[in-house]
Amino acid sequence: MSELRQDIATKRWVIVAKERAKRPHQFLKQSTVQEEPDHREDCPFCEGNEMQTPPEVYALRNGSEPNRPGWKVRVVPNKFAALSPSTRWEGVQSPDIFTTISGYGSHEVIIETPLHSQTLATLPEEQVSLVLQAILQRMRTLAQDNRIAFVQVFRNHGASAGTSLVHPHSQLIATPIVPTNIREEVEEARRFYDDRVTCVYCYLLEKEQAEGKRIVLSTAQYVVLAPFASRFPFELMILPRRHRSSFVAEARPEEVTALADVLRRTLLLLYRAANNPDYNAVLHTAPLRDSCMDYYHWHIEIVPRLTTPAGFELGSGIYITTAIPEETAGYLREQAQQLGI
Amino acid sequence: MSELRQDIATKRWVIVAKERAKRPHQFLKQSTVQEEPDHREDCPFCEGNEMQTPPEVYALRNGSEPNRPGWKVRVVPNKFAALSPSTRWEGVQSPDIFTTISGYGSHEVIIETPLHSQTLATLPEEQVSLVLQAILQRMRTLAQDNRIAFVQVFRNHGASAGTSLVHPHSQLIATPIVPTNIREEVEEARRFYDDRVTCVYCYLLEKEQAEGKRIVLSTAQYVVLAPFASRFPFELMILPRRHRSSFVAEARPEEVTALADVLRRTLLLLYRAANNPDYNAVLHTAPLRDSCMDYYHWHIEIVPRLTTPAGFELGSGIYITTAIPEETAGYLREQAQQLGI
Numbered sequence: 131m132s133e134l135r136q137d138i139a140t141k142r143w144v145i146v147a148k149e150r151a152k153r154p155h156q157f158l159k160q161s162t163v164q165e166e167p168d169h170r171e172d173c174p175f176c177e178g179n180e181m182q183t184p185p186e187v188y189a190l191r192n193g194s195e196p197n198r199p200g201w202k203v204r205v206v207p208n209k210f211a212a213l214s215p216s217t218r219w220e221g222v223q224s225p226d227i228f229t230t231i232s233g234y235g236s237h238e239v240i241i242e243t244p245l246h247s248q249t250l251a252t253l254p255e256e257q258v259s260l261v262l263q264a265i266l267q268r269m270r271t272l273a274q275d276n277r278i279a280f281v282q283v284f285r286n287h288g289a290s291a292g293t294s295l296v297h298p299h300s301q302l303i304a305t306p307i308v309p310t311n312i313r314e315e316v317e318e319a320r321r322f323y324d325d326r327v328t329c330v331y332c333y334l335l336e337k338e339q340a341e342g343k344r345i346v347l348s349t350a351q352y353v354v355l356a357p358f359a360s361r362f363p364f365e366l367m368i369l370p371r372r373h374r375s376s377f378v379a380e381a382r383p384e385e386v387t388a389l390a391d392v393l394r395r396t397l398l399l400l401y402r403a404a405n406n407p408d409y410n411a412v413l414h415t416a417p418l419r420d421s422c423m424d425y426y427h428w429h430i431e432i433v434p435r436l437t438t439p440a441g442f443e444l445g446s447g448i449y450i451t452t453a454i455p456e457e458t459a460g461y462l463r464e465q466a467q468q469l470g471i
Numbered sequence: 472m473s474e475l476r477q478d479i480a481t482k483r484w485v486i487v488a489k490e491r492a493k494r495p496h497q498f499l500k501q502s503t504v505q506e507e508p509d510h511r512e513d514c515p516f517c518e519g520n521e522m523q524t525p526p527e528v529y530a531l532r533n534g535s536e537p538n539r540p541g542w543k544v545r546v547v548p549n550k551f552a553a554l555s556p557s558t559r560w561e562g563v564q565s566p567d568i569f570t571t572i573s574g575y576g577s578h579e580v581i582i583e584t585p586l587h588s589q590t591l592a593t594l595p596e597e598q599v600s601l602v603l604q605a606i607l608q609r610m611r612t613l614a615q616d617n618r619i620a621f622v623q624v625f626r627n628h629g630a631s632a633g634t635s636l637v638h639p640h641s642q643l644i645a646t647p648i649v650p651t652n653i654r655e656e657v658e659e660a661r662r663f664y665d666d667r668v669t670c671v672y673c674y675l676l677e678k679e680q681a682e683g684k685r686i687v688l689s690t691a692q693y694v695v696l697a698p699f700a701s702r703f704p705f706e707l708m709i710l711p712r713r714h715r716s717s718f719v720a721e722a723r724p725e726e727v728t729a730l731a732d733v734l735r736r737t738l739l740l741l742y743r744a745a746n747n748p749d750y751n752a753v754l755h756t757a758p759l760r761d762s763c764m765d766y767y768h769w770h771i772e773i774v775p776r777l778t779t780p781a782g783f784e785l786g787s788g789i790y791i792t793t794a795i796p797e798e799t800a801g802y803l804r805e806q807a808q809q810l811g812i
Contacts, residue, residue, distance in 0.1 A: 131558055132574030134648065142651050145553045145574065212486045212783075212791045217472055227671075227678055228699055233473030233486065284782030292781025303783055307475065310483050311788030314655075330568075337568055358569055412786035433785060440633025441625030442553075442644055444774060445753035447652030450553045 134448075137359035139330050140318055144359045145450045152452050154461035157363040157436050158405045166247040166296060174209075175297035177201070177244040184209060187238060188268055190260050202257070203264040204241040211237035212303060219277055234277055236304040240264055241297065249287065249298050249406075251397035259390035265302065266386065269378045272304045273418045279308045280417050283377075288408025290435045300411075308417040315414065316426050323425035331427030332373050344455050346462045347395060347471075351388040354396050356455040356462070363437060363453035364404055364462075368392060368430040375416040375426035393430070395471050400434065403465035407434040475789075478700035480671050481659055485700045486791045493793050495802035498704040498777050499746045507588040507637060515550075516638035518542070518585040525550060528579060529609055531601055543598070544605040545582040552578035553644060560618055560647075575618055577645040581605055587638050590628065590747075592738035594639070600731035606643065607727065610719045613645045614759045620649045621758050629749025631776045641752075649758040656755065657767050664766035672768030673714050685796050687803045688736060688812075692729040695737050697796040697803070704778060704794035705745055705803075707737060709771040716757040716767040734771070736812050741775065744806035748775040 132147045174182035180197045183206040194200030207214070213235030220232040242261045243253055250258060269281045285300040286293035322330035338344055338355055346366060347354040353369050370389075374380060400407060415428040443449050465471075473488045515523035521538045524547040535541030548555070554576030561573040583602045584594055591599060610622050626641040627634035663671035679685055679696055687707060688695040694710050711730075715721060741748060756769040784790050806812075 132553060132555070134554075134572040134574060134646075136570040138568040138570070140651075143648060147551070147553050147574075150551050210488070210491050212473060212488050213475075214473070227479040227675060229477040229479070231475040233475060233488075280787075282783055282787045284786055286781045290779065292779040301783070303787075305475075305787070305789065307484060309787035309789050310481075311786065334568065410782035410785050412782050414786065431786070438631065438633040440627040441751035441753050442623055442642070444751050445625055445652065445755065445772070446621075446623045446644075446646070446650035447655075448646065448650050 135359040137357065138322070138334060140315055142359065142361075143448045144361055145448060146454060147450055147452050148454065150452050151454050151457075154364075154453065154458050157453060159407065159436065160405065168245050168247045170246050170297075173246055173295075173297050175204075175239075175241045175295065175299060176246050180204075183207075183239075188264060188271075190264060199244075201244065203243070203260050205264055205268055206239050206241065208237040208239050208301065213237050213305065215275075231306055234306050236272060236278075236302070238268060238302050238304075240268070240300040240302070242300060243298055246297050249397075249401070250285070250300075251394065251401040251406075253298070253394065255387075255390050255394055258394045259387050261300065262386050262390055262393075265300065266378060266381060268302060272302075273378065275304075276419075277306050278304045279419060280305050280312060281415075282309065283413040283415075285409075285411040287410070288406075288435070291408040291410050308420070312414070312417060316416065316420065316422050319425045319427070320422065329373055329425055329427050331369060331429065335369055335371065344459045346399070346459050347392060347466060349388060349392050351385060352392040354392060356459040358455060360451060360453065360455045360458070361449035362433050362435075363451060364400065364407065364434040364458055365455075366396060366400075366432040368396060368432070370428065373427055375422050375424075375428065377413060377415040377428040378418075379416075395466075396432065399462055399466055399469070399471050400432070402469055402471070403462060404434065407436055409434040476700040478698065479663070479675060481656055483700065483702075484789045485702055486789060487795060488791055488793050489795065491793050492795050492798075495705075495794065495799050498794060500748065500777065501746065509586050509588045511587050511638075514587055514636075514638050516545075516580075516582045516636065516640060517587050521545075524548075524580075529605060529612075531605060540585075542585065544584070544601050546605055546609055547580050547582065549578040549580050549642065554578050554646065556616075572647055575647050577613060577619075577643070579609060579643050579645075581609070581641040581643065583639040583641060590639050590738075590742070591626070591641075592735065592742040592747075594735065596728075596731050596735055599735045600728050602641065603727050603731055603734075606641065607719060607722060609643060613643075614719065616645075617760075618647050619645045620760060621646050621653060622756075623650065624754040624756075626750075626752040628751070629747075629776070632749040632751050649761070653755070653758060657757065657761065657763050660766045660768070661763065670714055670766055670768050672710060672770065676710055676712065685800045687740070687800050688733060688807060690729060690733050692726060693733040695733060697800040699796060701792060701794065701796045701799070702790035703774050703776075704792060705741065705748065705775040705799055706796075707741075707773040709733060709737060709773070711769065714768055716763050716765075716769060718754060718756040718769040719759075720757075736807075737773065740803055740807055740810070740812050741773070743810055743812070744803060745775065748777055750775040 177199045188205040190202040217234045281304045283302045411432045529546040531543040558575045622645045624643045752773045
């Protein structure tokens with residue numbers, strides 16, 4: 131019997147089509163792990179090819195010169211930037227109903243390692259920690275610009291997740307508006323807080339821990355779970371235990387280190403137990419200039435691209451899935467133990 | 472210079488990345504038109520294979536027996552139904568925050584023609600009209616069930632739009648809830664009405680006609696346009712001139728005939744001038760039991776799948792497009808004239 135499920139945090143519905151449900155391993159494609167060399171002459175993100183990207187805006191270096199070899203993490207403007215700080219700021223133009231804003235903002239690539247052959251899942255924890263520090267640093271800098279309302283951090287892994295470049299990288303886009311999805315998520319969290327005087331994510335965490343069956347990994351500071359109303363097979367959420375609306379504000383160094391650990395392990399689990407699926411990872415955090423301290427709670431969503439959303443999903447916003455989150459979590463928990471992740 | 476644009480009806484933003492914009496024809500893939508026979512032994516939707524589908528719930532026949540050859544349009548439950556009327560209705564189960572509804576509803580396939588070789592774009596107008604009549608008939612029947620809140624009608628064309636079956640078909644899913652996307656769209660329309668005491672779609676139509684540059688086709692009853700804030704290259708909207716919130720209620724026979732004409736021409740234009748792209752078409756109509764007569768306005772959205780949404784789109788809901796709607800409309804207008812569509 132199929133079942134509709136509602137996500138308490140967003141009020142989105144999904145349909146879990148149980149009678150045609152597949153076992154977790156049936157979703158997996160042939161492993162796409164391809165041996166890559168540590169360095170490629172023609173890759174703009176490889177060491178020694180620094181001149182093939184726009185000049186860096188930030189880098190973690192051991193005293194080496196900018197835009198030269200000798201870096202650990204490098205942040206550069208996207209060569210095909212969707213938004214740019216060099217666009218003239220003209221504010222909102224609203225000739226009646228056709229509202230536009232000039233494309234002011236920033237679109238940056240975080241090159242996560244000089245090693246072409248790796249991916250975030252296979253890097254040492256210390257390197258993942260450096261990547262997170264670089265992202266935090268860029269978000270803090272961009273937040274100082276009053277024209278920037280939000281910074282969306284994301285990672286596209288693999289062709290069906292929308293990337294063509296193999297070299298490990300994340301991206302961020304700083305926008306002059308708060309995106310609709312973020313606004314709605316924050317708004318829903320506020321409604322829950324109005325009703326129950328508690329953060330919906332804190333409440334969810336408590337209930338998920340009590341039930342236990344959707345939890346994949348659990349550390350002192352984070353919980354990784356297969357959401358009750360997962361839209362996609364192998365969808366995962368990394369939820370920090372400590373309530374904080376913003377990933378940027380009040381981030382403690384030990385939380386960043388602990389996130390590097392849990393993020394690396396989560397991605398390694400997908401890499402090894404789910405045959406390195408293409409995926410999108412997205413940071414959900416409070417808008418830079420909204421005070422939603424009490425009711426919003428930052429988190430990371432990881433969405434493998436094993437299925438194709440079609441007309442029904444596009445129209446209704448309801449996703450049909452044939453993966454049962456409790457089974458996915460059980461499978462991944464077991465694999466984590468077997469693989470020592 | 473890139474530009475953010477807001478859709479007045481939904482308040483969604485897009486980024487039109489103008490400096491890396493491509494000419495309309497540059498988005499087109501190699502034509503995927505493949506010669507198919509009129510009949511295939513192994514196709515469950517072909518005439519003579521009626522026993523390979525679940526028993527039909529509706530058909531347009533010339534006196535022939537149900538589930539036998541001799542039909543023009545046939546509606547059958549989806550063999551892998553996401554929702555089913557045979558599921559026991561148990562209402563909403565809400566143990567604290569994990570809300571579920573048993574999968575009551577209906578998931579049906581509208582087989583649009585006995586001819587395997589065709590697609591909606593290449594069928595005669597009269598046949599498209601029969602397809603629309605069958606859809607209307609099913610929507611009216613399903614609306615009589617008080618447990619059904621909404622009927623989502625959609626069409627997936629091609630593998631990257633999520634279909635594996637070539638034989639021309641549309642689908643509908645009747646849900647016991649109003650989907651979040653629909654609720655939000657109706658809600659936004661209500662806000663606009665509260666502000667300006669006019670329907671946002673009627674207002675948009677007036678402004679679009681005044682500007683003219685995004686209009687692709689224009690008939691006595693319908694306007695086809697490339698939306699100002701298009702999310703995808705070659706995205707199109709079919710907007711009826713007459714204000715009506717629901718596609719089902721008060722549909723006049725001549726409006727259905729006129730829709731068959733404009734829908735067929737729009738799809739034929741994509742088929743011929745845009746190399747038969749994979750696409751999703753989605754009917755947007757009022758929930759069955761909401762009275763949003765004054766402020767909502769039904770329409771059809773057609774979304775070719777020429778690009779892959781990635782992490783940024785997933786997280787923010789903002790789509791980045793390198794297609795300029797005014798150029799797409801210009802290209803299609805010109806092609807429509809040249810091809811006599």
